[in-house]
Amino acid sequence: MTRIDIIGAGISGLSTAYYLARAFETERERKIEIHVWEKDATPGGLAGTFTTPDFAVEKFYHHIFKRDRDLQQLIADVGLGEDIVWRPAATGAYYFRQPYRLSSPLDLLRFKPLPFFDRLRLGWMAVHARAVKDWRQLDDISCKEYIHRIAGDTVYRVVWEPLFRGKFGAYADSVSAAWLWSKLVDRGGSRNSQGHELLGYLRGGMGRMFEAIVATLQRNGHHLHFGQSVRRLHGTGERITTIETTEGAFPTDAVIGCAQLPELAEILPEQAATYRQALGSIGFLSNVCLVLTLNQSLSDFYWTNVTEPDAPFIGIIEQTKWADSADFHGKHVAYISAYVSPDDPRLNMDGDALLAQYLPAIRKMFPQFSDSMVEAAVVWTAKYAQPIVTVGYRHLVPEIQSPLRNLFVCTMAQIYPHDRQMSNGVALARKTAEIVRQALQAA
Ligand SMILES: Cc1cc2nc3c(=O)[nH]c(=O)nc-3n(C[C@H](O)[C@H](O)[C@H](O)COP(=O)(O)OP(=O)(O)OC[C@H]3O[C@@H](n4cnc5c(N)ncnc54)[C@H](O)[C@@H]3O)c2cc1C
Known part of the structure; x- marks a missing residue:
């Protein structure tokens, strides 16, 4: 043996x-x-x-993307293939104290924080990425340099830089363009014919x-x-x-x-x-994830990228804006996510303390929010969440x-x-x- x-x-x-x-x-x-x-x-x-x-x-x-075939096959092999639920997921962005819908190419064309021509250049990035034959050439330049070349400074500053800062902190300027390339290419494959993204989850987790x-x-x-x-x-x-x-x-x-x-x-x-x-x-970045159980919905979207310079988190992901509410017995579930360095004090906070720290930003983003909406707040942390x-x-x-x-x-x-x-x-x-x-x- x-x-x-x-x-x-x-x-x-x-x-x-x-x-x-x-x-x-x-x-x-x-x-x-x-x-x-x-x-x-x-x-x-x-x-x-x-x-x-x-x-x-x-x-x-x-969530599971449509093109995640290896995972879907494994789930099917262990007898759970029928329990993958596919639903359209609305994506938004919170820029300059305003929420924006960003779920389809049409939303992109209406995205006011960018001048019209730059909206086209933002959309052009995905087309350009799909035409790249060898990703290795992109691994020798940074996202910053690549985006400046393909879409210009405004697209970088308004859309991408805040996202890179939120995800990679001090390393934002040196993230490899090959990483962004794969995101642009892979993400496109999950859209349906109207350009809406269909995402899947396994019922019950x-x-x-x-x-x-x-x-x-x-x-x-x-x-x-x-x-x-x-x-x-x-x-x-x-x-x-x-x-x-x-x-x-x-x-x-x-x-x-x-x-x-x-x-x-x-x-x-x-x-x-x-x-x-x-x-x-x-090197790795850590993740701190506050999970709120709410008695009312928080946002209009499944996924909201938060790019305010002073926001303490990068994303609000409201699971129940996308998943079947029957799977949650009428409760609303929202994740509030931050990528942080491994010595960030938030990695040692409990749910109530972290919620208290985030409350001013939550109230600013969602004026209808009240403390009585929160039924439970728990924190999950991962020291090694994202390789740099x-x-x-x-x-x-x-x-x-x-x-x-x-x-x-x-x-x-x-x-x-x-x-x-x-x-x-x-x-x-x-x-x-x-x-x-x-x-x-x-x-
Ligand atoms: C915030 C966040 C959101 C994500 N969202 C998505 C998503 O939407 N879709 C998607 O496909 N992927 C997503 N991912 C990525 C996905 O979670 C990971 O790629 C995947 O789970 C990594 O699995 P792993 O087995 O490689 O590592 P891990 O899940 O980290 O597993 C490693 C295991 O090793 C154990 N271990 C460590 N040291 C020891 C030891 N000495 N002895 C015994 N056990 C040990 C740990 O406890 C752990 O269970 C996300 C990741 C994060 C952080």
Whole structure:
């Protein structure tokens, strides 16, 4: 029996386990036993679900794009394909103390903060992006430079710069144009014939898919260890020999690291000092997500980009402006999201304190808001929420096969230039499973 240990039960870890188990199902020569280690009590990582008496929903807002085929296939494979709900989602923007609808090309043409000619130039960006043949050339310039070239200074200053500041903070000016390119190209694929965006969610939350994968793995004799951390990997020469966990130390044949890169760097064995440094060269931003349960709706849109220079958050995502209200028992759910540096004090605040801090901005944006609308406020935080994808990021992305022969790495930071969507994570996991399978066959 070959033992494979997987670190992390987010989408990367669980889908790698799922495809690996499937790949070996029909193997006669070699049988595998997979152990998945997850420090949290429940699966899902960033895409995990929490439940209240009225509904179950993701801790951080998550939707599925039409072109997210790998994820849809995985959901179907575990028997939940019928439960993906597709609904049109209205997008807005809050600029200069005004809300604007920004859901279709027509909305773009009516977008007053930009002079008319610049609205056309903004729309032209998506057309230009789709014509780009090799994204690598864009990875050598910043978004700032690219947008200035394609659409001009006003489009950059009014539309994009505030969004980059909100998402990447001090790194805004050096974000790679390849990252923006993939967003422009991928996003277009989710629109229907009228240009409206159709987004999907799994009824009852993504947690159902994770639980279904866990059940499939367990049924096939594999092992899931929730609430248990991997503390350190040990080895000699080019191999990992032992995995040290909170449950004990175990000999292992192969390890797949599916936690975030800085978390993996911390537990690497002594002999991998250079590799540790390489993994550590990728920086991350954190996310603080305030989830409000409301007795009335807050905004007119599912997704509102907030680009006021003094706003303490970047987006308001009102789940129930898009999802079927029957799934929420009449409650309204809004996420208030901010990307912050990993030492931001908000990462340690509770729901009431964070709401109190955000109240002046919320009241300014939504004059009809009153405190009595809020039934509950909870905060979810993620220290490693977004890799900082600056110019030349492709040179930093680690290979799936690490310099150690039986250590493999599959994390969202390796998804590039495409965004760290769950579906891209599933595709990377399938590739990882195949690489591991081949490596084991060759060993
Ligand atoms: C705010 C936000 C919104 C998003 N919205 C969308 C969206 O709408 N659509 C979409 O497709 N994607 C979205 N994403 C991206 C998506 O959530 C991620 O790409 C995906 O969930 C990453 O999965 P992962 O398994 O790679 O990492 P993670 O989910 O971070 O999983 C890693 C796991 O490893 C565990 N771990 C870490 N260290 C150890 C250790 N030493 N021992 C044991 N376990 C360990 C962690 O607890 C965690 O569960 C969003 C992300 C964020 C932050």
